[in-house]
Amino acid sequence: MFVGIDWASEEHEVFVSKDDGGRADGFRFAHTQQGFDELVRRLGRHGEPADVPVAIERPDGRLVDRLLEAGHPVFPVKTNAIKAWRESEVVSGAKSDAGDAEVIATICGSAGTVCALSTPSATPPRRYGR
Numbered sequence: 024m025f026v027g028i029d030w031a032s033e034e035h036e037v038f039v040s041k042d043d044g045g046r047a048d049g050f051r052f053a054h055t056q057q058g059f060d061e062l063v064r065r066l067g068r069h070g071e072p073a074d075v076p077v078a079i080e081r082p083d084g085r086l087v088d089r090l091l092e093a094g095h096p097v098f099p100v101k102t103n104a105i106k107a108w109r110e111s112e113v114v115s116g117a118k119s120d121a122g123d124a125e126v127i128a129t130i131c132g133s134a135g136t137v138c139a140l141s142t143p144s145a146t147p148p149r150r151y152g153r
Contacts, residue, residue: 024069026095027128029121030080037062038124039069049121059089066095078127100127 024047029036032054039048050065052058069075072094081087082099090097 024075025128026066026069026075026077027124027126027130028077028079028086029123029127034058035062035086036121036124037065038121038128039066040125040128044129046125049124054086059086062086063089063093063095066093078130080127100130 024042025040027038027040029038034051034053035058037048037050037052038046041047047069048065052062052065063072066072066075066077073096076096076098077090078098078100079087079090080100080102087097087099
């Protein structure tokens with residue numbers, strides 16, 4: 024199982040893969056503390072955090088820190104890798120946030136050379152809210 028998160032400024036798209044690569048879950052969450060907490064809660068439905076690795080386009084920031092604090096292994100994926108994978112696998116080449124979240128999960132589920140982030144950043148917490 025791998026989780027892919029497509030990064031956006033206000034809402035992030037999530038794809039949770041099954042072990043066979045199929046879709047176990049998919050949803051959006053807001054880029055707020057409440058949204059981060061909802062993400063961690065929903066991912067908890069799929070197993071212990073240490074057993075639910077998360078791949079994301081960003082290597083740092085409050086969202087990545089929240090995932091690490093919850094105990095999830097976090098794998099940064101370069102935007103260029105996502106684009107190249109999408110172009111090679113999606114016949115139309117069409118981009119969608121949900122599709123990119125699936126691509127991100129697929130890349131990390133099949134790549135053996137991605138390194139996990141191991142510690143939260145030293146950046147002070149930022150308040151999120153609306």
